[in-house]
Amino acid sequence: MKKSGYKIAVVGATGLVGRAMIKVLEESTIPFEELFLFASERSAEQEIPFKGKLNKVKNIETTDFKGIDIALFSAGKDVSVKYAPSAARNGCIVIDNGSYWRMHPQVPLVVPEVNPKALLKHKGIIANPNCSTIQLVVALEPLQKSFGIKRLVVSTYQSITGAGQKGLDHLFSEIEGKEPKKRVSSHQVAFNTVFHEITDESGFSVEEIKMKNEIRKIMDLPKLPIAVTCVRLPVLGGHGESVNLKLENTFDIQQIRNIFRNSPGIILVDEPIKEKYPTTQLSSGRNEVFVGRLRIDDSVRNGLYLWVVADNVRKGAATNAVQIAEQIINDDLFEFTCFDF
Amino acid sequence: MKKSGYKIAVVGATGLVGRAMIKVLEESTIPFEELFLFASERSAEQEIPFKGKLNKVKNIETTDFKGIDIALFSAGKDVSVKYAPSAARNGCIVIDNGSYWRMHPQVPLVVPEVNPKALLKHKGIIANPNCSTIQLVVALEPLQKSFGIKRLVVSTYQSITGAGQKGLDHLFSEIEGKEPKKRVSSHQVAFNTVFHEITDESGFSVEEIKMKNEIRKIMDLPKLPIAVTCVRLPVLGGHGESVNLKLENTFDIQQIRNIFRNSPGIILVDEPIKEKYPTTQLSSGRNEVFVGRLRIDDSVRNGLYLWVVADNVRKGAATNAVQIAEQIINDDLFEFTCFDF
Numbered sequence: 167m168k169k170s171g172y173k174i175a176v177v178g179a180t181g182l183v184g185r186a187m188i189k190v191l192e193e194s195t196i197p198f199e200e201l202f203l204f205a206s207e208r209s210a211e212q213e214i215p216f217k218g219k220l221n222k223v224k225n226i227e228t229t230d231f232k233g234i235d236i237a238l239f240s241a242g243k244d245v246s247v248k249y250a251p252s253a254a255r256n257g258c259i260v261i262d263n264g265s266y267w268r269m270h271p272q273v274p275l276v277v278p279e280v281n282p283k284a285l286l287k288h289k290g291i292i293a294n295p296n297c298s299t300i301q302l303v304v305a306l307e308p309l310q311k312s313f314g315i316k317r318l319v320v321s322t323y324q325s326i327t328g329a330g331q332k333g334l335d336h337l338f339s340e341i342e343g344k345e346p347k348k349r350v351s352s353h354q355v356a357f358n359t360v361f362h363e364i365t366d367e368s369g370f371s372v373e374e375i376k377m378k379n380e381i382r383k384i385m386d387l388p389k390l391p392i393a394v395t396c397v398r399l400p401v402l403g404g405h406g407e408s409v410n411l412k413l414e415n416t417f418d419i420q421q422i423r424n425i426f427r428n429s430p431g432i433i434l435v436d437e438p439i440k441e442k443y444p445t446t447q448l449s450s451g452r453n454e455v456f457v458g459r460l461r462i463d464d465s466v467r468n469g470l471y472l473w474v475v476a477d478n479v480r481k482g483a484a485t486n487a488v489q490i491a492e493q494i495i496n497d498d499l500f501e502f503t504c505f506d507f
Numbered sequence: 508m509k510k511s512g513y514k515i516a517v518v519g520a521t522g523l524v525g526r527a528m529i530k531v532l533e534e535s536t537i538p539f540e541e542l543f544l545f546a547s548e549r550s551a552e553q554e555i556p557f558k559g560k561l562n563k564v565k566n567i568e569t570t571d572f573k574g575i576d577i578a579l580f581s582a583g584k585d586v587s588v589k590y591a592p593s594a595a596r597n598g599c600i601v602i603d604n605g606s607y608w609r610m611h612p613q614v615p616l617v618v619p620e621v622n623p624k625a626l627l628k629h630k631g632i633i634a635n636p637n638c639s640t641i642q643l644v645v646a647l648e649p650l651q652k653s654f655g656i657k658r659l660v661v662s663t664y665q666s667i668t669g670a671g672q673k674g675l676d677h678l679f680s681e682i683e684g685k686e687p688k689k690r691v692s693s694h695q696v697a698f699n700t701v702f703h704e705i706t707d708e709s710g711f712s713v714e715e716i717k718m719k720n721e722i723r724k725i726m727d728l729p730k731l732p733i734a735v736t737c738v739r740l741p742v743l744g745g746h747g748e749s750v751n752l753k754l755e756n757t758f759d760i761q762q763i764r765n766i767f768r769n770s771p772g773i774i775l776v777d778e779p780i781k782e783k784y785p786t787t788q789l790s791s792g793r794n795e796v797f798v799g800r801l802r803i804d805d806s807v808r809n810g811l812y813l814w815v816v817a818d819n820v821r822k823g824a825a826t827n828a829v830q831i832a833e834q835i836i837n838d839d840l841f842e843f844t845c846f847d848f
Contacts, residue, residue, distance in 0.1 A: 317806055319660050321662035323738060341682065351782070359664050369779050392806055395751075395800070461710040475700075
């Protein structure tokens with residue numbers, strides 16, 4: 167039986183994504199009994215407005231999550247590892263924005279437009295995918311359904327906001343000609359092209375490996391051939407993605423346009439001769455995924471180009487997490503058997 | 508018989524590329540008898556230093572190019588259309604940086620590392636390719652020779668300096684919170700992702716069409732399957748290119764590394780775990796093409812990833828033009844039959 171109001175928590179409430187989560191929750195249709203904000207001891211006691219009232223951020227160590235219906239986590243790996251299992255054991259559903267739980271076989275990795283049914287079997291922890299993955303699978307799923315995807319090649323144009331407030335500070339320090347206090351890259355970020363952290367001998371960055379694994383898990387295409395290169399840029403408002411697809415079946419561009427026009431969460435902006443196409447600035451503050459620059463790729467059979475943009479802090483993180491929460495509420499998915507994480 | 512000194516001209520001497528041409532000429536091994544600088548009447552009378560002396564820019568309308576050995580043009584389409592044929596008819600070899608002459612069947616389109624022999628049959632006008640094309644073919648040619656290329660997919664990360672001084676002014680006005688006096692895009696350029704001009708119903712930008720045509724002409728691979736997406740960014744120092752290749756023959760990464768280490772004009776920077784890779788900032792002011800992020804692309808047979816960066820104003824324009832001039836001088840290619848352009 168549905169409740170008249172829910173107790174929702176945001177963990178990591180003072181971060182870039184945490185603050186966006188609070189804003190998206192405020193705009194959502196979720197009926198609130200109470201919103202709890204948590205952060206590390208260092209950030210506790212800050213006050214953040216929510217629905218016209220100031221809400222005090224509490225030290226995460228003061229809660230056991232009992233009685234909280236859903237907690238949205240965006241507080242870094244250590245917090246997800248330490249607090250998500252105990253919260254779930256205490257009956258609180260965790261929607262975790264970090265990468266730690268995403269590939270766990272007992273954790274659904276969910277983009278509501280793509281694999282909402284994965285939520286039905288949740289065991290207390292649900293993972294929110296990587297930002298660059300979310301916007302891409304929203305655009306790919308309708309094409310997979312209608313034509314089948316044989317191969318995906320993608321190069322990303324990712325906002326430095328993917329590195330959080332620290333990334334923004336690094337960028338703007340350099341633009342002002344100052345040495346950044348904290349760096350997100352050993353390279354200059356302002357006016358430059360850098361890559362995400364690379365730790366694997368294969369040469370792939372952590373971001374690239376995440377994208378490959380997560381796309382396959384969410385779309386349930388474990389063998390989909392994927393080539394991905396992720397680039398971090400001094401851009402704001404969202405991530406861009408240059409996509410080349412080889413589809414299984416023949417298509418024409420008008421069919422693709424119609425499919426995108428009728429797909430949830432997608433806005434088609436594709437009048438290039440009028441200079442109308444998605445930009446990261448266009449996507450800023452929006453919850454949808456923007457698609458444009460549809461072109462036939464004649465270098466391969468059934469080839470298609472796409473340009474996909476979304477606000478990485480919104481649909482790439484906060485919005486998607488809130489949409490998962492909305493679906494849990496709408497489908498009343500609060501009864502679950504907690505897995506022994 | 509070689510001369511002891513040459514009369515060289517730069518047309519469009521006050522522009523971003525023109526000034527770089529003067530600098531690269533100064534650094535070159537070319538023996539000068541005299542350097543002539545030309546520009547429109549509006550920019551004439553400016554003085555630009557060359558080899559320790561101030562050199563006055565002259566109005567282009569005051570010259571017929573007689574007696575000048577080589578003229579490097581970078582003054583826009585109208586100037587190339589109007590002055591290049593008459594200069595060539597008067598015995599002056601024109602190396603034109605604009606796009607107007609590039610696809611003309613009687614005009615060699617030359618990147619000295621790739622197709623130096625195309626210069627042997629020149630007819631007075633030689634075209635300097637598009638910036639994003641030059642750096643790419645320098646990296647592709649050694650792979651084509653050793654393994655054969657079956658398909659090329661490239662997404663570019665292009666500096667706003669590709670739009671010249673006007674592009675820089677647009678960017679920095681916006682960073683300072685001011686409305687740009689002259690715009691290079693109807694979109695915001697600062698912190699954003701934009702595309703080059705799109706006039707074709709196919710949806711391809713002018714830049715994308717140039718790249719496809721020019722790569723095929725320079726590499727003499729008229730049917731090479733190419734997919735290209737060009738993106739203009741608020742970055743400086745050079746253009747980046749994310750490249751996915753399907754090669755004809757099997758390879759291993761160590762072979763590719765050795766090939767690049769032994770290829771002219773290429774610097775391999777590929778120690779990603781130490782955060783050593785090419786960035787646009789790294790290429791700034793350099794004449795070489797930087798290659799890195801070599802990875803096996805397992806999404807296709809014989810697949811290879813590359814990341815290619817070069818200073819678009821240097822190797823992408825001024826340096827390549829000067830290298831063409833150097834080759835004309837070294838190979839004494841001053842005798843030519845002027846085509847009736």
